[in-house]
Amino acid sequence: MKFFIDTANIDEIREINEWGIISGVTTNPSLIAKEGRNFKEVVKEIAEIVNGPISAEVISLEKDGMLEEARELVKIHKNIVIKIPMTKEGLKAVKVLSSEGVKTNVTLIFSANQALLAARAGATYVSPFIGRLDDIGNEGISLIEDIVNVFNVHNIDTEIIAASIRHGIHVLDAAKAGAHISTIPYKVFLQMLDHPLTDIGIDKFLKDWDSLQTK
Ligand code: E4P
Numbered sequence: 001m002k003f004f005i006d007t008a009n010i011d012e013i014r015e016i017n018e019w020g021i022i023s024g025v026t027t028n029p030s031l032i033a034k035e036g037r038n039f040k041e042v043v044k045e046i047a048e049i050v051n052g053p054i055s056a057e058v059i060s061l062e063k064d065g066m067l068e069e070a071r072e073l074v075k076i077h078k079n080i081v082i083k084i085p086m087t088k089e090g091l092k093a094v095k096v097l098s099s100e101g102v103k104t105n106v107t108l109i110f111s112a113n114q115a116l117l118a119a120r121a122g123a124t125y126v127s128p129f130i131g132r133l134d135d136i137g138n139e140g141i142s143l144i145e146d147i148v149n150v151f152n153v154h155n156i157d158t159e160i161i162a163a164s165i166r167h168g169i170h171v172l173d174a175a176k177a178g179a180h181i182s183t184i185p186y187k188v189f190l191q192m193l194d195h196p197l198t199d200i201g202i203d204k205f206l207k208d209w210d211s212l213q214t215k
Contacts, residue, residue, distance in 0.1 A: 001175040004161065004183040008032045008042050010049070012186035017050055019189075024052035026127070026163065026183040028083065028107070029059060040076055047077035055105045055125075057083035058093075066093035074102055081105050081124065086114045091121040098122025105161065112146040119151065119158035127183070129164035130174070140164070141173045148178035168192045 004024040005016050008031040016022055025046050032039050043056045054077065058069040066089065070082040081103040084090040094104045098121070105125040106118035110133060115126045128147060130140025147160050162174035162182040168191050174182045184192075 001179055002181045003189075004053075004055075004181055005050075005189070006031070006163065006165065006183040006185050008035045008046070009186065010035075010042070010045055013046055013049055016186060016189050022050060022052070024054065024081075024181070024183075025050050026055040026083070026105070026161070028057050040073075043073070043080065044076050047079050052079060053081045053103065053105075053125075054079050055081045055083040055107075057085075057107065061085075061087065061089060063089045063092040063096070066090065067096055070097055070102060083107050083127075084123075086110075086118060091117060094118065094121040094123050098124075107163070109147075110143070112143065112150055115147045115158075115160070116150060116156075119156045123158050125159045125161050125181070127161045127163040130162055130170055131164035131166040133164075134166070141170070141177060144174050144177040144179050152178075 002023045003021050004026050005013055005022050006026045007013060008027040013025060032042060035042055047054045056073045058066045060066045060069055066084060073082060074080050082097055083105045084093055086106050086108050094106060097104050103124040105127055106123040107127045109115050109126050109128040118126045128143045130144060133140035133143060144162050159180040162179040165171060165182055165184050165188055167188060171182050171184060
C-alpha cells in the first residue's frame with residue numbers, strides 16, 4: 001500500500017516528503033481554506049515538492065462547471081488529479097475527463113455501489129471515507145473490504161484510496177484490507193512513527209554508551 005499525505009499545509013508536506021515515504025498528496029476545499037491562501041498557488045507549490053499525483057478538488061456542482069475548473073487546474077502541473085464529488089454530475093464530468101486522458105479521484109464515497117459507478121465512469125481513483133463512517137456508528141473499514149473485493153472480482157483497475165483516516169489502526173486495517181493507497185493526515189504519520197519502547201531503547205543505548213566513555 002502506498003502513502004499519500006492528506007493536507008494542504010506546505011510545512012507538513014515538506015517534512016513528510018523528506019521521510020521518503022509519500023508518493024502523492026490529496027487536498028480538499030476544507031484543507032485549502034484552513035491555509036487561507038490562493039488555491040492554485042498552493043497546489044502549484046505542492047506539485048513542485050512531491051513528485052506524484054496531487055489531487056485538487058473542483059467546487060462546481062454542474063458537469064460543465066466541473067470541466068471548466070478541471071481544465072484550468074490541469075494547466076498547473078502534469079501531476080494534477082481532478083478530485084470530483086460522487087454525484088450524477090460528477091460521474092458525467094469523470095466520463096469526459098477520462099476520455100481526454102485526465103486523471104480523476106472520485107471523493108465522498110460511502111458505499112461500494114458508489115465506488116463501482118465511479119470506476120465504470122472511468123475514475124483513476126476512488127476515495128472511500130472511513131473515519132466519517134465510523135463517526136456515524138458504521139464500520140468504515142468494511143467499506144474498504146467490500147470495494148477491494150468487488151474490484152478484484154471484476155478486474156477493475158481503479159485504485160482505492162482509503163481516506164478520512166483518523167489514526168494508525170485505520171492505516172493498518174486499510175493495508176490489510178488491500179487498499180492501494182492511504183491518504184494520511186500529518187498527525188497520524190507522527191502517531192505511526194512513535195513508540196515509547198523506541199524512545200526508551202535509544203535512551204538506554206545512549207546511557208550505556210556514556211558509561212563506557214568514562215572507563
Ligand atoms: C480525502 O481525500 C479527504 O481529503 C479527507 O481524507 C477527508 O478527511 P476528513 O473526514 O478527516 O475531513
